[in-house]
Amino acid sequence: MNNIELTSLSKFYGKTEALAAIDLAIAPGDCLALVGHNGAGKSTLIKMVLGLIRPTSGRAVVMGHDPMSAPFNRIRKKIGFLPEQVLFQNNLTGWETLTFYARLKGASLKDLEGLFHRVDLYEAMNNRISTYSKGMRQRLGLAQALIGSPELLILDEPTSGLDPASRQNVYNIINDMKRNGATILISSHALTELDDRIDRVAVLNRGKIVGLGSVAELRREINISSEIIIHAPNDTMEILSEHFEGKFFVNGAARISCPANEKISFLRELIGLDIPLSDIEVNDPSLEEIFLELARKREPEDE
Amino acid sequence: MxxxxxxxxxxxxxxxxxxxVVMLTLVMTLLALTLSLLGSTPTGTTSISPLAVTVVSLSSLSIFFIPLIALLLAYDSVVGEAExxxxxxxxxxxxxxxxxILGKFIAHLFLLTIAIVIGYGIAGLTISFAGEYGFADQEWESFLRLLLSSVLLGAVFLSIGYMISVAVKERTTAAAVAIGIWLLFVLLYDMGLLALLAAGSDGGINGELVKWLMLINPTDSYRMFNLTSSSDTALLSGMAGLSSEHRVSDMSLILIMLSWTIAPLVAAIAIFKRRQL
Incomplete structure (x- = not known):
């Protein structure tokens, strides 16, 4: 059974369509990233999954229940959520804040110290939040979402305002949660760092899902070319330029653009030439490029 | 639970x-002490309990001050968290x-009660010990009524404050509406009634109607409840001349204030449930 199942889910704010007939299913242990511009509908989708707003039409089933129904309240303690922007009460300490949230969830207070360790806030645990830096607040928010080892973890922009080490830590935590079988839904526009850390991506554009699948699948589907860079001695370069005509040669390196589905045959051909090469780089299009391409491709259909 | x-x-x-809480209690205590110490000087050797004077002056203070404090505590509570x-x-x-909503209401009412009991309590005790009037002979019942009704007055305006806080989108709007509500209840309403009375002074106005129109306002109910609480307070506040048929039972006054607490609170919850996040 899927932990999240959305069936032709739509939301209108007045006449503005925030989400249009979204179909999406996320299984336990699956990690899905929602990517899209600001205003693409990411937050609206998350709010509907959390039962904070009612869909205009369509159906959402989260952990077996309609999120707007009364029984869903009992499910809530199994859900962890990090909002996009949250300013905790400045005059409470980190410990007091998490204690409050743990009590609401009915979670054990004994595990809280471990959570503070996990997000590197143990030393600052008893300081007032007014003394926290932006990154520390974000990490406190993350610790809050992890209270009670949730089965469904929803993180809205989890790495915003974090330094590289903390970002890495966030992804480690996400991995741990995944290994424990949690379903994870991340929304992000930090596309470059998401690339190899998630199972699937749903690309949202103007309230519609314009791409859904693993990064590799999306890459193949829209067939953006990879770039292959070959470094080789000068005489070898000449052989290369004869063999692959019309390709770019820059700074003593051959830069060859190659469609995703021809990548393997190209490399085979290259190796088959049996010439001395000093290095080969294969640059696949990043999630960012895929996203831009998807957004561009679907645009004309809207008008 | x-x-x-x-x-x-x-x-x-x-x-x-x-x-x-600290600020609130401090301000309450200082104001209460100043008012009651000033107010008790002229009584001198009369037979009026100094505490009764205190009750009259404190209730006049409360009518302005407590609604303001309650609204300030409540107006920001939901819309502020939303922001x-x-x-x-x-x-x-x-x-x-x-x-x-209930959690906020209980907590805020608790804070307000602490401030009222400590602030007015200190003033009351100081007055009753300062004079030569016997401690036990003081108007303690009137004073107790003052404390209780002040808490109830606070509850009324907390509820109204939540109703504002759940209904608006921005903090600044909430603050403006709260100040408007405060002006309406403690100032404009009574001025309107006075104007009505003045306009109908040739006898065309039904006195009974005006009385109930006045008491509909919870601050006026509060005033009536405290100023007529004993013969001393009534005498001091010029209420003694009130004929018995124009008296309103304590029960009705309390009921008016209770309704003003419950109705806005229920409305606040209902509006909150439909609020878009």
Missing amino acids: NRIWTLVIKESRDGYRNRW RGTLILLLTYPVSRTEV
Whole structure:
């Protein structure tokens, strides 16, 4: 059974369509990233999954229940959520804040110290939040979402305002949660760092899902070319330029653009030439490029 | 129940850390002491209990001050959390919107009660010990009524404050509406009534109607409740001349204030439940 199942889910704010007939299913242990511009509908989708707003039409089933129904309240303690922007009460300490949230969830207070360790806030645990830096607040928010080892973890922009080490830590935590079988839904526009850390991506554009699948699948589907860079001695370069005509040669390196589905045959051909090469780089299009391409491709259909 | 308690504790701690309680209590005490010490000087050797004087002056103070404080505590409570982003987070926890409002109400009423009891209590005790009038002979019943009704007056305006806070989108709007409501209840309403009376002074106005029109306003109910609480306070406030047929039973006055507490609170919860996040 899927932990999240959305069936032709739509939301209108007045006449503005925030989400249009979204179909999406996320299984336990699956990690899905929602990517899209600001205003693409990411937050609206998350709010509907959390039962904070009612869909205009369509159906959402989260952990077996309609999120707007009364029984869903009992499910809530199994859900962890990090909002996009949250300013905790400045005059409470980190410990007091998490204690409050743990009590609401009915979670054990004994595990809280471990959570503070996990997000590197143990030393600052008893300081007032007014003394926290932006990154520390974000990490406190993350610790809050992890209270009670949730089965469904929803993180809205989890790495915003974090330094590289903390970002890495966030992804480690996400991995741990995944290994424990949690379903994870991340929304992000930090596309470059998401690339190899998630199972699937749903690309949202103007309230519609314009791409859904693993990064590799999306890459193949829209067939953006990879770039292959070959470094080789000068005489070898000449052989290369004869063999692959019309390709770019820059700074003593051959830069060859190659469609995703021809990548393997190209490399085979290259190796088959049996010439001395000093290095080969294969640059696949990043999630960012895929996203831009998807957004561009679907645009004309809207008008 | 447990969850409401958790909300109450957090909200009270927040109020305490904000120095709200300390400030509130301090201001209440200072104002109460100043008013009652000033007010007690002219009584000198009359047979009126100095505490009765205190009750009259404190209730006049409360009518302006307590609604203002209650509105200030309440106006920001929901809309402020919405702006900080903690409201959305809170509602993803296993708490209902009813519990959120009730938790805030209980916590704020608790803070207000502390400030009233300490502030007015210190003033009352000082007065009763300062004079030569016997401690036990003081108008303690009137004083107790003052404390209780002041808490109830606070509850009325807390409820109204939540209703404002859940209905508007921005803090600044909430603040403006709260000040408007305050002016309306403590100033404009009575001025309107006076104008009505003046206009109908040739006898065309039904006195009974005006009386109930006045008491519909919870601050006026509060005033009536305290100024007629004993023969001393009535005498001091010029209420003694009130013929017995124009007296309103304590029960009715309390009921008016209770309704003003419950109705806005229920409305606040209902509006909150339909609020878009």
